[in-house]
Amino acid sequence: MLICTVCGKENDERNLPWRCGCGGPLSPVFEGAEPMNRHRVNPSEQGMWRYATSLPPGPAFKRITMGEGWTPLVRQDWGETEIFLKLDYTCPTGSYKDRGMAYLVSIIHSLGVREVIEDSSGNAGASMAAYSARAGIKCRVFVPEYTSAGKCVQITSSGAELVRIPGTREDTTRAAEKAAESTYYASHNWSPWFAHGVKTFAFEIWEQLGFEAPDALLLPAGQGSLVIGCYLAFSELLESGEIQQLPKLYALQPENCAPLVKAFEKDSPCPEKILKKETIAEGISSAEPVRGREVLKAVRESGGAVLSFSEQEIWDGFLKLCRLGYYVEPTSAIAAAAADRLFRTGTLRSGTKTAAILTGSGLKAGDKILSLLSDPPRGK
Ligand SMILES: [Zn+2]
Known part of the structure; x- marks a missing residue:
């Protein structure tokens, strides 16, 4: 059963609706599903399917898989402190x-x-x-x-x-x-199921930290599926008693396209209309996030924030990651920009257990990176 996140109407998935008649996005209701806990993890399964109990199959379900997930979580020195980097750009097609x-x-x-x-x-x-x-x-x-x-x-x-x-x-x-x-x-932004697959990256961070949630998560946000996925995962862990509180979720947007930042600052429940400009973070250049209400609610409930970053900050973050060996696409580098700012300003303190996800491989963006190296976005 699919339920509308705006009007609450029930929709039958067998009719293949991609949204509710009212125009709202749909979410699945997994009847009888129990929330994730450490005893429900099955380490003999490959990749993200170790959390298969949290990904209910439909009738005639056959897994279409390439062993995606179970990506490295790397402890990385970061100035005076350290952060944990989740290398999801190592997934089969090069992104989370x-x-x-x-x-x-x-x-x-x-x-x-x-x-x-x-x-x-x-x-x-x-x-x-x-x-x-x-x-x-x-x-x-x-x-x-x-x-x-x-x-x-x-x-x-x-x-x-x-x-x-x-x-x-x-x-x-x-x-x-x-x-x-x-x-x-089959839009991944409208799909009721996409964010449930995505939530497995948050389960992995929890398991890889020894069944502990981080204090804060740095999440690039265009449509916001990482934020929604994180919220779904940590809400399950909260419900099952594995964790005591939600980690603070930081949703990160480029200044040139920041509809969620505007809404967060005005305390509005919906994304704001914006005039967007070009950004090197092409993967999160979404002016009209269809699940913006869900993203804003998740961030607020977690005690986190929605933040925006200049083109130069994102580019500096990209170069910093590259110099540490992480060849990611510029979109992912907004997480590095956020780590720098949040530790510098004291929003995050040294010792705050902070995880960031590196979402996409630089190998796909060679043409863009090449032109940015010769014409970096300084002062733009
Ligand atoms: Zn509806």
Whole structure:
């Protein structure tokens, strides 16, 4: 059963709705599912599927998987302190999206879907293309024209049809929604199941820290699936008594595209309308996050914050990570920018157990990184 997060109406997943009749996003209700605890972890399963008890299968469910998840959590010296870096860019297609996509594609495949449309700034499209190929699902991916060449090549190599749309990320979404009038719209942003796959990265951090939650998490946020995934995971652990309080969730946005920051500062429940500008953090350049209400609620309940960062701060974070050996895409570097600022200003103190997720591989963004190295965004 799927329930609308806005009006509360129940929707039957067998009818394949991608949103509620009222326009609200849907979330699954897992009847009879028990919240995660350490005894429900199955270490003999590969990757994120060690938490399979928290990922209920539908009827005729067949896992579409490449062993995604169980990525390294690296203890990293950070100035006077240290942070824990979760290397999710080591997932099979080079981004954390594989967690959500493995679960999403497994479910829709079990519901009989054999043709999908997805829209993406690149990473989710590459992931959807790969998992659809494994599932025998025909896939068409809409991307903004500015998407990195590496991601476009990855999408077409899997056999998916690539449709490049001029204009903004939102123009791409509108084109996909139009095409979805005749084909199932498997948008990871609208999908009820995607965030449940994503939540496994938070379970892993908890387990890798010796079944302890960190005090704070630094999460790049465009549509905010990492924030929602974290909230789902730690809420389960809170409910089962494994942890005593939610970690503080910090949702990180580029100044050039910060609809959640504006809403957080004004104490508004919904994302604000903004005029966005170009950003090197292309993966989180979302002016209209469809689950923005859920993201804002999660951050507020955790006692965290939504913060924005300049292009220069993100670029400096990128160079810092590279010099430490982490070759990530510039989007991921916003986590490094956040660690620098939050420790410098004392918002996080030395000794605060802080984890950050590195979301996507730099190998996909070589063309962008090359041009940024010769023309860095200083003072822009
Ligand atoms: Zn509704």
